[in-house]
Amino acid sequence: MTERGDGPAGAAGGPSRHVPVLLGEVCTALDAKSGGAFVDGTFGAGGYTRAILDANPHNRVIAIDRDPNAISAGQALVDKMKRRLELVHGRFGDLDEIVTARAIDTVDGVVLDIGVSSMQLDEAERGFSFRNDGPLDMRMERAGQSAADLVNEAPESELADIFYHYGEERRARAVARAIIEARRKAPFETTKQLADLVATLIWQEPGGVHPATRIFQALRIAVNDELGELVRALHAAERVLRPGGRLVVVTFHSLEDRIAKQFFAARTGRLSTGSRHVPMTEQARPTFENVTRGPIMPSDIEIARNPRARSAKLRAGIRTEEPPQEPLSALTMLAELPRTADKRGGRR
Incomplete structure (x- = not known):
C-alpha cells in the first residue's frame, strides 16, 4: 500500500x-x-x-x-x-x-x-473514496464531525472556502452553491450522491482525474484538520x-x-x-x-x-x-x- x-x-x-x-x-x-x-x-x-x-x-x-x-x-x-x-x-x-x-x-x-x-481509501464504509459508494464520513478517528455533517450544515461561504483553499478547486463557489440547493431537497448521505453532483459541474478532461477528486480532498482535510x-x-x-x-x-x-x-x-x-x-x-x-x-x-x-x-x-x-x-x-x-x-x- x-x-x-x-x-x-x-x-x-x-x-x-x-x-x-x-x-x-x-x-x-x-x-x-x-x-x-x-x-x-x-x-x-x-x-x-x-x-x-x-x-x-x-x-x-x-x-x-x-x-x-x-x-x-x-x-x-x-x-x-x-x-x-x-x-x-x-x-x-x-x-x-x-x-x-x-x-x-x-x-x-x-x-x-x-x-x-x-487502507482507508479502499474501505467504502469509511467514506474517503467514491469508487465504491459508501457513507459520506471521512473521519480518521471515527468520531466527531463527519463530511456529511459539514456538507449538510456548513454555510455556502464556508464550503466555498474549503473547496477553494483545501482542494484548490477553481469552481469552488459553483459547487458550494449547488450543494446548498440540493440539500434543501434531501441531505447528502453517501459518497456517490456528492460525486455525482460534482460531476455535473466540473468537466473531466480526457485521462484526467475524476471531477470530485479535489472536492473530496478538501473535505477530508477540513474534517480531520x-x-x-x-x-x-x-x-x-x-x-x-x-x-x-x-x-x-x-x-x-x-x-x-x-x-x-x-x-x-x-x-x-x-x-x-x-x-x-x-x-x-x-x-x-x-x-x-x-x-x-x-x-x-x-x-x-x-x-x-x-x-x-x-x-x-x-x-x-x-x-x-x-x-x-x-x-x-x-x-x-x-x-x-x-x-x-x-x-x-x-x-x-
Missing part, C-alpha cells in the same frame, strides 16, 4: 498492494541502520515501522495513529516485536507529549507520512529530537509539501524571499540542517509499481544543538482556512 496518499488513484482507485512509498529512502534519511529510538507518527499498516525495526535489532519505535482500525490491526506486530514497539492511539501533532509521557527525553528520528492511507496537525507535528518533532536526530516528512500534494518546505527553509536558516503565503522574516539560528538539497521523489520504477506514489515528496532535516524555536505563525496561516468567500466578494 501507499502509507498515505490521494490523487486520482488514491481518491477513486480500487484496492492496491500494501507497498509503503519511498521505503528505502525513508530509512536512509532516518539513518535507521545506526540504531536508536524512533517515532512513526502515521503507523497505517506498519510499513515504515516494520522497516525501521528490521534495520537494526536494537531499534525501538513508538508508532502513532488516529485510526482505531490501524491500532487494532497493528497488535500482531506489537506482539511479534515484543518490547521494541509501542503502538499508541493518538494524533501525531501530540507526538512530543506522547514521547515524554513515556519518560523518554529525546528520540533519534521521527517520520511523518501525511494524508489518508490506501490535516494541515493543522502537520504544523503541530513539525514543531513537536523539533522539540523531541536529540541533536543529530532526523525528521523525515513524506507529503502527497502541494498544500502539505508547502508547509514542510517552509518549515525546513525557516529552520535551516535559509531566508525566505517572501510570498503571499509566507511573509519574509529574519531567521533565528538554525535548528535543522538539510539532509538533501531538494525533495526526494519516487523513481519511475516505483511509480509504475505503485501509481499512488507518483506525487510523493520526501523532505528531511538533521536536528542541530540549538534549542527549539517558537512555532512559526506563518505555517499556522498556511494551515488555517482563510475566510474570503464573502469578505472579498470574489467569484469562484
Whole structure:
C-alpha cells in the first residue's frame, strides 16, 4: 500500500498492494541502520515501522495513529516485536507529549507520512473514496464531525472556502452553491450522491482525474484538520529530537509539501524571499540542517509499481544543538482556512 496518499488513484482507485512509498529512502534519511529510538507518527499498516525495526535489532519505535482500525490491526506486530514497539492511539501533532509521557527525553528520528492511507481509501464504509459508494464520513478517528455533517450544515461561504483553499478547486463557489440547493431537497448521505453532483459541474478532461477528486480532498482535510496537525507535528518533532536526530516528512500534494518546505527553509536558516503565503522574516539560528538539497521523489520504477506514489515528496532535516524555536505563525496561516468567500466578494 501507499502509507498515505490521494490523487486520482488514491481518491477513486480500487484496492492496491500494501507497498509503503519511498521505503528505502525513508530509512536512509532516518539513518535507521545506526540504531536508536524512533517515532512513526502515521503507523497505517506498519510499513515504515516494520522497516525501521528490521534495520537494526536494537531499534525501538513508538508508532502513532488516529485510526482505531490501524491500532487494532497493528497488535500482531506489537506482539511479534515484543518490547521494541509501542503502538499508541493518538494524533501525531501530540507526538512530543506522547514521547515524554513515556519518560523518554529525546528520540533519534521521527517520520511523518501525511494524508489518508490506501487502507482507508479502499474501505467504502469509511467514506474517503467514491469508487465504491459508501457513507459520506471521512473521519480518521471515527468520531466527531463527519463530511456529511459539514456538507449538510456548513454555510455556502464556508464550503466555498474549503473547496477553494483545501482542494484548490477553481469552481469552488459553483459547487458550494449547488450543494446548498440540493440539500434543501434531501441531505447528502453517501459518497456517490456528492460525486455525482460534482460531476455535473466540473468537466473531466480526457485521462484526467475524476471531477470530485479535489472536492473530496478538501473535505477530508477540513474534517480531520490535516494541515493543522502537520504544523503541530513539525514543531513537536523539533522539540523531541536529540541533536543529530532526523525528521523525515513524506507529503502527497502541494498544500502539505508547502508547509514542510517552509518549515525546513525557516529552520535551516535559509531566508525566505517572501510570498503571499509566507511573509519574509529574519531567521533565528538554525535548528535543522538539510539532509538533501531538494525533495526526494519516487523513481519511475516505483511509480509504475505503485501509481499512488507518483506525487510523493520526501523532505528531511538533521536536528542541530540549538534549542527549539517558537512555532512559526506563518505555517499556522498556511494551515488555517482563510475566510474570503464573502469578505472579498470574489467569484469562484
